[in-house]
Amino acid sequence: MSQASQATLGSSEFDRDTAVTRREPGVYDIDLSAGWTIINAVNGGYLLAVLGRALADALPHPDPFTISAHYLTASQPGPAVVRTETVRTGRTLSTGQASLFQYDEQGAEVERIRVLASYGDLATLPDDVRTSARPPAIPPMEQCFGPEDGPAPVPGSSAIADRLMLKLDPATLGWALGAPSGKGEMRAWFGLADGRDADPLSLLLAVDALPPTAFELGLTGWVPTVELTVHIRCRPAPGPLRVAIITRNLAGGFLEEDAEVWDSADRLVAQSRQLARVRLA
Template identity: 85%
Template sequence: MPEAASAPTAPAAQRATIGDSEFDRDTALTPREPGVYDIDLSAGWTIISAVNGGYLLAVLGRALADALPHSDPFTISAHYLTASQPGPAVVRTDVVRTGRTLSTGQASLFQYDDQGREVERIRVLASYGDLDALPDDVRTTAKPPAFPPLEHCFGPETASDIRLPSGGPAPVDGSSAIADRLMLKLDPSTLGWALGQPSGNGEMRAWFGLADGRDADPLSLLLAVDALPPTAFEIGISGWVPTVELTVHIRCRPAPGPLRVSITTRNLAGGFLEEDAEVWDSADRLVAQSRQLARVRLG
């Protein structure tokens, strides 16, 4: 197993903490009335010209954590209806059911068009519980992904170092801003696409963390599953790969330290592909899993 490594971030005295980081500030919501929240979606989490889907999921995940009697997402499924842009948005939540160990709710994020009309961007259905109350018993055949230590992996330190394939929406100022907010070190064996030599394998692996040193928690795991470059790049397909649907399962609270994220695609057909992600913490525990359906712009 790879040894746990410390993220190359600011000195310990300057590292952000859970609840006091850029991620926390940029996912914070202002209650308008019970179940309704306002937020200004930050341009700091954009890729190409749209807000990253994992960041959006964390925003709605935080709203549901406030609206439901339980605070930890266990499973959350999102349908991305229209592309979100930086700027004002409103989140509306609805409590579907509350129980002793699980509570279920739904939430939608809306923005406004040029005529001031609300446009729904994303809708989620989720069940929440208490991760700390789960039993310790684990019986699994899953194994942590094997790839090089963090210091031997590739990590663009600024957004300008990322070589995005062409074919997506035209980049705008701050279009790769999310890269500045992530500690992302990619396994060299999944980087053929960046060198113009994609392997043809639908695989992407990386060490993951937040650039300000904030440790992971259940909400930031919702970002982690959707923060790596698309597996389509390594298949040899360039361009934008928008998410249609994303389901995330949070299995336990992550230990401090960088995460290992492994994403695979087995089937591309009819202009759609699936991405299966696993997230492992520094204690070699599987802390999150996800599957998403994404559209591929072919030819």
Template identity: 85%
Template sequence: MSIETSPVTGSGTSSEFDRDTAVALREPGVYDVDLSAGWTIIHAVNGGYLLALLGRALGDHLPHPDPFTVSAHYLTPSVPGPAVIRTETVRTGRTLSTGTASLLQYDEDGNEVERIRVLASYGDLDALTDDVRTSAVPPAFAPIDQCFSAADNPAPAIPGSSAIADRLDLRLDPACVGWALGAPSGKGEMRAWFGLADGREPDPLSLLLAVDALPPTAFELGLKGWTPTVELTVHVRCRPAPGPLRVAITTRNLAGGFLEEDAEVWDGAGRLVAQSRQLARAPRG
């Protein structure tokens, strides 16, 4: 039996990111999606890409357009292929609306398996005031033409992990590539200029990807391997200006087989446009 769907949200552009985060409304609150193999790490789909896809569905479902805060719990690894997103409105206010979303796939018997559950608040970034009082300053970055891209190291850090790298324009700060040379710094830091390989300009949805798109900080602690996210919370602070973003991620505490990653994202205008914290399992390598 065929399923009637509305026109796909996110599919009408030339951007691969927009096409691969497209959602099709099946019925109120329910969206059919297809998880692209182009955003995988080993065999699992990248958590930031999945968060952007869920973020697009919530932006369509809720009355406010932009993610302000998104908290996701990653329950089981997602794999490429069909999936469904179920959304629900929790509360609608004048400036913020809050909703939940779950991404589900199907096991071999056709039963739904929940992959991710999200709680998010949405608003209108264009309605924010210009009042900014901050002590935050952009971290020191090497100029983009002095940084390293994936082409400078054709061997992937994790076997089978190159798919997502082909869709990103990452330029890693030379101070954070010791792991690729067999000499990790031990500092638990990762910094890179971030863009999409097809040249799509940044927006609030791509910020949800950016905070989880760099190599894990665990690599600079001397560990290699998959670093699966357990929980990820992102705060979107303003709409980013055009041009590459600067993403800085730090880990201060690896203990009991888990680590935290704190990320800051700065745009071309020198503004702090997103912040995040995630808890992840440390790689076993």
């Protein structure tokens, strides 16, 4: 994609598909796009960005600092409503909650996700970093592999992949070759396929966009998220992101995924932890 054809903030498909329409104060309508699905299930990171955008409108501060979501029922493409509530407002932080609802066959509302979040202004944070964290060691992008480099996808499974620039570290691709490493690690270069640079809302997508670490543990199939908490640390610099995810413990049919997102300036811009359910054959 040439630089001239790259999407900008506000003009990207991601922006259009996460846009919410205010029906009345605290109530927003959206049509969830089928473009962000994995085998007909809407991606949890995309859904979190939808709720995050509604809260950014409802609260007096612009940026999510921390946002925790419980995924109650599986969302489907189509109409949905987001209901928000302001819990507290302060000088530097405001806290709100939001729920996304869809409709059953009788037209009754079914709650899909419930979120609690604190918002602030990332532009006001001091430039003081004291950390032992280091960016993940990922080979250059040209030495990594994307969905386009593999076999033909399962019908209905690749909609979200078409909207992402995803280049996976070969060291975490054993599962694709039938030889999973057993390490529970996934690393990749990440961006949006239309070239739009990352912002705090797209970071909510980035932490949940890679293949599940369960694949490298030798497991297959859907790994539905139960709970996901994301911390946004700063606004990302232009350019591709690096995402590293690791699972250290799988027990009782549940695993955790700890993610770090690093920008082109070698800054840790987002962290997350999620609890997910796996199907053990």
